[in-house]
Amino acid sequence: MKEFFSILGGMGTIATESYIRLINHRVKIKRDQDYLNYILVNHATVPDRTSHILNPDKCESFLPYLIDDIKQQNKLDPDFIVMVCNTAHYFYEELQKNSQAPILHMPRIAIKKMTEQYPNEDKVxxxxxRGTIADGIYKNEIEKVDKEVVLGGSEIQDLVDELIYQNIKEKGIVDVTLYHRILELMHDNYGVNVVVLGCTELSLAQEKGDNHPYHVIDAQSIIADVTIELATQIRQGQDKNQIIKHYQEV
Known part of the structure; x- marks a missing residue:
């Protein structure tokens, strides 16, 4: 197969399914051959990312598992790689060093889109x-564009944990009411007009419960659109290195 990309998924599987659904339904098609060429690696047994980041001495690292995946993909020679897990970007630099293909930096691309869409918002x-919060992946990218990061209090994190782990990861369901409540609290109690969804499970919640009045930056939705644009342009014969560089720049 030529002109294809690889997806490192399974972190978690339901969120990866959401990403696949987005790219399949958003791409413009008139026939079967218009869909995108891709390989999905649904590596569900990768150790929990947050557990390792918060307790690196006690919890197994997920890095060796992802490096193995990258080395397998090197043999297949994809045009680029999408890693549909925000927290896994903790090891982005190490993974890119092991990859022959460029790995799209989902948080960076999402924040670049945020600056274009909401240029006048000073705080976000x-x-x-908890792993993504602790490792500063999004905080660093947001501060690079001179925005203040607002996390909310412990009650927000408790509700976010409940939505991600107790609902989506453990039960495979989305509590839309809980999701809307989190956005409402961030807006009303912490005064933010834009909320970045820094977890693909939260992106799934947005997909299922987008009927709310709040402004969100949905990294998975954004990376789905970028995936389609890149794959389409590469299929049309454009220089993939120049195209990808445009999306990767801050």
Whole structure:
């Protein structure tokens, strides 16, 4: 197969399914051959990312598992790689060093889109796993564009954990009411007009419960659109290195 990309998924599987659904339904098609060429690696047994980031001495690292995936993909020679897990970007630099293909930096691309869409917002809300909050992936990208990061209090993180782990990861369901409540609290109690969804489970919640009045930056939705644009342009014969560089720049 030529002109294809690889997806490192399974972190978690339901969120990866959401990403696949987005790219399949958003791409413009008139026939079967218009869909995108891709390989999905649904590596569900990758150790929990947040557990390792918060307790690196006690919890197994997920890095070796992802490096193995990258080395397998090197043999297949994809045009680029999408890693549909925000927290896994903790090891982005190490993974890119091991990859022959460029790995799209989902948080960076999402924040670049945020600056284009909401240029006048001085402070930005962020909800994510405790691991993503602790490793500063999104905080660093947001501060690079001179925005203040607002995390909310402990009650916000408790509700986010409940939505991500107790609902989506453990039960495979989305509590839309809970999701809307989190956005409402971030807006009303913490004064943010834009909330970044720094977890693909939260992106799934947005997909299922987008009927709310709040402004969100949905990294998975954004990376789905970028995936389609890149794959389409590469299929049309454009220089993939120049195209990808445009999306990767801050």
């Amino acid at each position: 809300g962020l909800i994510a796993t």
